[in-house]
Amino acid sequence: xxxxxxxxxxxxxxxxxxxxxxxxxxxxxxxxxxxxxxxxxxxxxxxxxxxxxxxxxxxxxxxxxxxxxxxxxxxxxxxxxxxxxxxxxxxxxxxxxxxxxxxxxxxxxxxxxxxxxxxxxxxxxxxxxxxxxxxxxxxxxxxxxxxxxxxxxxxxxxxxxxxxxxxxxxxxxxxxxxxxxxxxxxxxxxxxxxxxxxxxxxxxxxxxxxxxxxxxxxxxxxxxxxxxxxxxxxxxxxxxxxxxxxxx
Amino acid sequence: xxxxxxxxxxxxxxxxxxxxxxxxxxxxxxxxxxxxxxxxxxxxxxxxxxxxxxxxxxxxxxxxxxxxxxxxxxxxxxxxxxxxxxxxxxxxxxxxxxxxxxxxxxxxxxxxxxxxxxxxxxxxxxxxxxxxxxxxxxxxxxxxxxxxxxxxxxxxxxxxxxxxxxxxxxxxxxxxxxxxxxxxxxxxxxxxxxxxxxxxxxxxxxxxxxxxxxxxxxxxxxxxxxxxxxxxxxxxxxxxxxxxxxxxxxxxxxxxxxxxxxxxxxxxxxxxxxxxxxxxxxxxxxxxxxxxxxxxxxxxxxxxxxxxxxxxxxxxxxxxxxxxxxxxxxxxxxxxxxxxxxxxxxxxxxxxxxxxxxxxxxxxxxxxxxxxxxxxxxxxxxxxxxxxxxxxxxxxxxxxxxxxxxxxxxxxxxxxxxxxxxxxxxxxxxxxxxxxxxxxx
Numbered sequence: 001x002x003x004x005x006x007x008x009x010x011x012x013x014x015x016x017x018x019x020x021x022x023x024x025x026x027x028x029x030x031x032x033x034x035x036x037x038x039x040x041x042x043x044x045x046x047x048x049x050x051x052x053x054x055x056x057x058x059x060x061x062x063x064x065x066x067x068x069x070x071x072x073x074x075x076x077x078x079x080x081x082x083x084x085x086x087x088x089x090x091x092x093x094x095x096x097x098x099x100x101x102x103x104x105x106x107x108x109x110x111x112x113x114x115x116x117x118x119x120x121x122x123x124x125x126x127x128x129x130x131x132x133x134x135x136x137x138x139x140x141x142x143x144x145x146x147x148x149x150x151x152x153x154x155x156x157x158x159x160x161x162x163x164x165x166x167x168x169x170x171x172x173x174x175x176x177x178x179x180x181x182x183x184x185x186x187x188x189x190x191x192x193x194x195x196x197x198x199x200x201x202x203x204x205x206x207x208x209x210x211x212x213x214x215x216x217x218x219x220x221x222x223x224x225x226x227x228x229x230x231x232x233x234x235x236x237x238x239x240x241x242x243x244x245x246x247x248x
Numbered sequence: 249x250x251x252x253x254x255x256x257x258x259x260x261x262x263x264x265x266x267x268x269x270x271x272x273x274x275x276x277x278x279x280x281x282x283x284x285x286x287x288x289x290x291x292x293x294x295x296x297x298x299x300x301x302x303x304x305x306x307x308x309x310x311x312x313x314x315x316x317x318x319x320x321x322x323x324x325x326x327x328x329x330x331x332x333x334x335x336x337x338x339x340x341x342x343x344x345x346x347x348x349x350x351x352x353x354x355x356x357x358x359x360x361x362x363x364x365x366x367x368x369x370x371x372x373x374x375x376x377x378x379x380x381x382x383x384x385x386x387x388x389x390x391x392x393x394x395x396x397x398x399x400x401x402x403x404x405x406x407x408x409x410x411x412x413x414x415x416x417x418x419x420x421x422x423x424x425x426x427x428x429x430x431x432x433x434x435x436x437x438x439x440x441x442x443x444x445x446x447x448x449x450x451x452x453x454x455x456x457x458x459x460x461x462x463x464x465x466x467x468x469x470x471x472x473x474x475x476x477x478x479x480x481x482x483x484x485x486x487x488x489x490x491x492x493x494x495x496x497x498x499x500x501x502x503x504x505x506x507x508x509x510x511x512x513x514x515x516x517x518x519x520x521x522x523x524x525x526x527x528x529x530x531x532x533x534x535x536x537x538x539x540x541x542x543x544x545x546x547x548x549x550x551x552x553x554x555x556x557x558x559x560x561x562x563x564x565x566x567x568x569x570x571x572x573x574x575x576x577x578x579x580x581x582x583x584x585x586x587x588x589x590x591x592x593x594x595x596x597x598x599x600x601x602x603x604x605x606x607x608x609x610x611x612x613x614x615x616x617x618x619x620x621x622x623x624x625x626x627x628x629x630x631x632x633x634x635x636x637x638x639x640x641x642x643x644x645x646x647x648x649x650x651x652x653x654x655x656x657x658x659x660x661x662x663x664x665x666x667x668x669x670x671x672x673x674x675x676x677x678x679x680x681x682x683x684x685x686x687x688x689x
Contacts, residue, residue: 116316134324138314144358145310149567155525156568159560160580161632163551180567183614187566191311198274198304199325199372210323210336 003109003118004125005219009226010105016230017102022242023094026101028233033105042111047104050111054103058096066092094244115140121213130207138192142185149184153177252379255410255423257442259458260430266413269430270382273411274304300329303378303408307385307645309365312372318360319344319353322372329376343375344368347401362511363394367401374406381408388415388645391511391673399423415647418461429453457619457647465652467676470659474683475501476538478667479546479558479636481522483531486514492689494531497522499636499667501538504658506682507671513689515671516563516640522669523560523638524549539635559629563640563671565621569613574605574624577613578631592631599627604653619650626657637661640671655680 013029037044071087119137122128154177164170196202237243250256258266271277275295295302306312315321322340331339340353347367351360360368366386373381383402387395402412402423414420421427427445429438438449446453446460454463480498495518497505507515520526522533524546533546541557542549549557562568570580578596579589600606603623608616613624622642629637639658643651658668658681672678678685 114316116320134314137316141313141316152562152564152567155520155560156562157570158525158551159523159555159562160568160570160628161552161555162570176570184567188311191306191308192314194271194276195304195306195312195369196314196324197276198302199376200300200328201324203299203328206330208327208330208333208336210320210327210333210340212333 001112001222002125002213002215002219003113003121005215005222006109006112007106009222010109012223012226013105013230013233014102016234017098019247020234020237020243020245021091021094021098022237022244023090023097024237024240024242025233026094026097028236029101029229030097030104032229032233033101033108036105037108040108040112042108047108047111050107051104054100054107058099061099062092062096064092065095117211117213120209120211124209124213125215131201134201138196142188142192145188146181146185149188150177150181153180153184250409250411252409253407254426256412256426256428257417257420257424258411258413258428258430259417259453260432265432266430267384270304270384270411270413273380274302274382275299276304300376301379302382303373303376303380304382305366305370305373305384305386307388309362309369309389312369313357313365316357317353318349318351318355318357318368321357321368322375325372325376339375339377340371343371346374346404346406347371348397348404361394362390363397366390366394366398370398370401374408378408381406381410383410383412383414385413385415385645387419392675393510395419415459415645417459418464421461429458454648457649459648464676465648465655467680469680472502472662472683474503475665477501477536478539479522479536480534481518481528481531482534484518484521484528484533485530486517486521488529495686495688497669497684497686498534499669501635501665501667502662503683504662504668504670504681506678506685507669507688508673508678508685509688515688518688519638519640519669519671520560521547523558523636524554525560555632555634557634558636558638559632559634561622561625561629561637561639561642563644565625566614568625568628572612573609574611574613574616575600575609577624577628580628595633596627596631599630603627603657619646622646622650623653626654630661634666636667636669638669638671641673642670643672643674643677651677 013032017025017029037047066084066088067082069085069088069091071085071091073085073087073090075083075085076089077084115137119133123130123133157173157177162173164173234243258269260266268277273295313321314324319337319340322343323336326336326339344353347370349364349367349371351364357365357368370386386402387398390398399419402420410424412420412424421442424442427438427440427442428436429445429449431437438445438453440448446462450460450463454460477498477500481495483494483496485492485494492513495507497507499505499522507519509515517526521528524533527545527547535541535543535546535557539557541553546554546558569577571577575596578599579592597606600609603626605620605623605627608620613621616624626639626642642654646654655677658670662668662681668681670677670681
């Protein structure tokens with residue numbers, strides 16, 4: 001799939017979700033996301049693992065909203081100062097579902113996109129200049145190496161007899177280590193820039209593309225499907241009377 | 249003057265500017281990067297004007313790969329040079345075949361070993377069909393099997409004129425037909441076929457630290473008698489649930505143990521565990537009464553207490569430098585009392601002298617040569633007089649002089665009753681020092 005089409009398809013429902021707080025729109029979007037996940041080559045386990053912090057955030061925000069909501073309705077929970085009405089429960093669930101429905105399609109898209117393909121599509125189709133696009137790609141490749149550097153820096157400080165001791169010492173230790181990491185990042189960056197320029201990356205002339213970024217009919221259908229799902233969700237929400245615009 | 253098609257090995261003392269010369273020939277140096285004297289001509293034209301004719305392979309395999317798939321990485325240079333798209337993939341495939349890359353084009357570069365990465369980087373250079381191939385210590389950061397993979401690829405005919413910089417001469421002498429020896433300030437001091445250069449100048453070159461075949465430093469072992477146990481590892485594993493057998497080892501006073509094994513087996517992590525820098529994922533580290541110190545597990549000892557018992561010398565010294573001068577580096581660390589400060593200063597002067605660093609005491613550690621940095625990191629570990637010293641690849645990429653100095657220093661430390669754990673691939677170093685060898689993975 002074309003990375004730009006995937007990102008666009010993941011963004012369309014978020015636009016509708018931003019203007020309304022109701023349980024119906026996000027539910028429809030989430031069902032559609034589940035279907036997309038089922039049809040895609042991505043494994044649900046991978047999506048769940050990446051979504052873990054998101055699920056945690058959505059749950060806590062939902063619960064908090066239910067507890068603080070002033071909405072009326074039948075009393076569901078009444079323990080001392082804690083009261084939750086049906087209206088409050090719906091409000092809490094809406095917020096939680098809305099957060100998930102905004103973020104999960106994007107997470108799925110990111111899971112399906114190879115960074116190299118994204119850089120190709122950005123350069124060839126979105127007319128992003130090649131240097132920053134492929135430069136960012138290299139920066140991405142450096143992340144695991146810098147993680148190793150961080151471990152080395154931490155070990156090296158302990159091996160030199162340096163420990164936090166106090167909270168202030170901990171800040172100083174951390175700052176020193178961050179500085180060390182910056183030095184390593186610069187050194188690695190300089191080295192890789194040398195290797196890239198030696199292979200002609202700094203030439204100002206035209207560049208060819210070994211991999212053509214193409215937009216297939218499947219990509220177009222994906223975006224159309226995303227627009228259709230979003231429209232259906234809004235129509236259904238309005239028809240059931242659940243639609244609650246944020247403004248007005 | 250190098251003729252077309254020649255394969256030349258460049259030799260000279262470390263810090264002599266060999267790498268800089270290669271970068272200049274590749275047209276990568278700006279005029280303001282230093283005081284440039286004279287000019288470099290490739291095909292009779294200035295190096296910068298004929299960038300497309302030169303290819304450069306560097307030391308660090310991780311600093312040369314750009315893309316996440318092997319074939320894409322080889323194609324990267326061809327795209328930059330605007331080779332038409334339909335001609336790119338045949339050239340990529342030809343280059344991969346030429347270096348003996350054993351996987352398909354869509355192989356993830358993250359899954360390659362160091363030697364395979366370096367082969368791929370070579371394919372990326374050869375795909376550009378350079379007339380002049382510049383190789384800057386292409387095997388210096390690889391383990392022996394990885395280095396052999398790369399040498400095998402380099403032995404295949406490329407048709408390109410080749411300039412090679414390499415410390416370990418014996419390994420590459422079969423790949424070249426001419427040796428040129430450079431000397432800072434004096435220029436070319438020897439030039440000719442390898443056999444003739446080493447016959448006439450061998451002793452002189454060896455005295456300058458070049459690894460001359462047949463004149464390597466001695467790897468003869470001295471007899472020693474180990475003392476009381478100091479530190480041990482019981483069933484230690486670097487990572488939880490790895491298939492490799494756990495490490496069981498006890499370090500006695502005056503004894504050196506070598507830890508060997510292929511790259512990625514977790515040797516450095518095991519060393520960090522034994523050195524008290526990491527908690528073991530499995531197993532435990534045992535401290536014996538002769539080591540002194542608290543009864544807590546070693547990785548929970550206060551750092552300032554740890555460094556008096558166990559010192560560590562890391563594979564890449566620059567990670568551990570903390571200050572702006574060599575002298576300050578030896579005094580850095582935990583705050584001491586005034587009397588302890590005075591004795592630390594005396595000890596640091598002795599150490600600087602012993603490791604040949606007195607002349608550079610005022611220099612910034614980051615500006616030192618590789619050999620000097622290594623000696624400085626040994627000195628900082630010894631500054632707190634630990635009973636046990638853990639060294640991670642201490643001889644990696646060192647010239648013969650630094651190698652011999654490190655071996656002698658280690659022998660002195662053993663004679664003083666210290667224990668050494670050495671992580672290394674260096675067969676000669678193992679032969680000379682190790683009382684026992686532990687193979688990991």
